[in-house]
Amino acid sequence: MSYRVTVCLLLFFSLIGCSFSSIGAPSLDQSFLFYAKDNQSAPKEYAEVTDWMSTLDKADSISLTGGSYWMVIPVHRYSRETKWAINVRNSIVESLDYTLLGNDGSSQYHHSGYSAPYEFLFSYGREVELHYDVDYWFVIRMESRYFSSVPKVELEPYGAYKNSSDMEAMLVMLCLGGLLFIACYNLLIYFSIRDRAFLYYGLYVITYFTGWALTFHLGAHLWGFHNLEIHHLFFIGLPIFNILFYKHFLQLPEYSPKLWRLSKLLMWTCILALPTSIFLLSYTALIASVLIMLWIALAITCGNVCLIKGFYPARYFIFAFTCLLLPAVIILPGNMGITSDFIENAELATLIGGTVDALMLSLALAYKIKLLSEERQSYIETLGVAWEKARQDKLTQLPNRHAFDEYLLSETFFGEDAKKSLALILLDLDGLKQVNHTLGHHEGDSLLVHAAKELKNSCDLMERAKLFRIGGDNFVILVSEVQLADILKKIEELSSSISNQVYKETGISYGYAFSSEAKDASEWLRAADRDMYKRKTAKRREDQLQQMSIQDETLV
Secondary structure (H helix, E strand, C coil): CHHHHHHHHHHHHHHHHHHCCCCCCCCHHHCEEEECCCCCCCCCCHHHHHHHHHCCEECCCCCCCCEEEEEEEEEEECCCCCEEEEEEECCCCCEEEEEEEECCCCEEEEEECCCCCCCCCCCCCEEEECCCCEEEEEEEEEEECCCCCCCEEEEEEHHHHHHHHHHHHHHHHHHHHHHHHHHHHHHHHHHHHCCHHHHHHHHHHHHHHHHHHHHCCHHHHHHCCCCHHHHHHHHHHHHHHHHHHHHHHCCHHHHCHHHHHHHHHHHHHHHHHCCHHHHCHHHHHHHHHHHHHHHHHHHHHHHHHHHHCCCCCHHHHHHHHHHHHHHHHHHHHHHCCCCCCCCCCHHHHHHHHHHHHHHHHHHHHHHHHHHHHHHHHHHHHHHHHHHHHHCECCCCCCECHHHHHHHHHHCCCCCCCCCCCEEEEEEEEECHHHHHHHHCHHHHHHHHHHHHHHHHHHHHCCCCCEEEECCCCEEEEEEEHHHHHHHHHHHHHHHHHHHHHHCCCCEEEEEEEEHHHCCCHHHHHHHHHHHHHHHHHHHHHHHHHHHHHHHHHHHC
């Protein structure tokens, strides 16, 4: 699947280049290239061009670190089309002078470039007039403090050039608009959930947007802003914000501390390289290209390592950087002068790849939000289960003392606001300690489970009766006053059943109190405890008297 995606992307970026390639555009290989000096000017007549070229110093190639050059191109047209457009593209050029000399004595001159007014959006194109069966010399002087790539000359019929120029401008505006929307969207999410991954990603996209907006002269078109020194400031800043983004998004310090250290090193290198955009302007394009290549390679490596270690949102991260890597592999070597450019409209292809990258990383962040939401829901469910377990007695499965206290706080049982009076019955399982000591704790636990089961069955038959185990051998039942007599009868029956059928010398003692006679929960429980103590004492006295009576009868 990834292979097919890669092939499709390669074809897509190739088509981007082909769709805007010039029709019959002169090649630099077919032109003459010379160094230009400050005191040199273009010839005035067609016949002067050959002698004029003999006075110039020939240049083998255009240096990416900038300079002044003459490019002389012979052109002969047999087309009846007279309205044409000439343009130098593929690089920022500060100053362009087009001189067109025909053997029919015609002469045309146009000034263009980064600092000149624009006739076409995002291009240095100018309209020229070419006549049928006339030989022309195109003499172009180009001057710039740096060239982001080797400039290319194109000559097209005016209508075709305008259509392709408008289409390219539309794609540029769509990409820039998409980048701005993605940046604002992620910053808004950051202010909502305070996840730093969204903050740094929003800043990364804004940086990317600003760098390309300046590259395509948006500031120059709209506000007449011309400042080459800050163009590559934003491209050098791209790795800084992106590294901070994928640190938080990929959780890189946890998954791969070594790659995080390497990423920090590259980030600080980019920070230190920022001033080169101003003080080493001629070399800033080369510096930015090298740093961007290192950053993309490192980012994809980090994504793959985190994916292998189980961080699944890294899949979108890897795909996003693949969209950025494909045009970068094709374009950046040309920008560094290592190879010639493989496709036309390299800048537009890179912008489109970067926009797809931004979109895919947004999807990666959205997927992360989904995972976080699922984790949060799972945590809430786990916490709910743990909360229920914390309120439940493990042995008898009855609500425990914590649940009992919580229930008393959740309802109004006392004072004028109490809806009705309830009875609190405190129960004590007699003889439990003796069972534990003589028969073992296993038998004692069985006695507790049996008593709890029978008490629960009795309470389930009564509306709104509540049963709790609040201590080792202590239970509490909350019932209405009307139900009190019935539940006490069942408790006595259970006590007799336990002492007669299960364990001798065991049973259930109880005491009760009414909520209307207490001011708060603790006083209510103490009142029931006092009543139980009285009943226990009375029962012991009764048992003692009964034993004494039996002894007396024996003696008689």
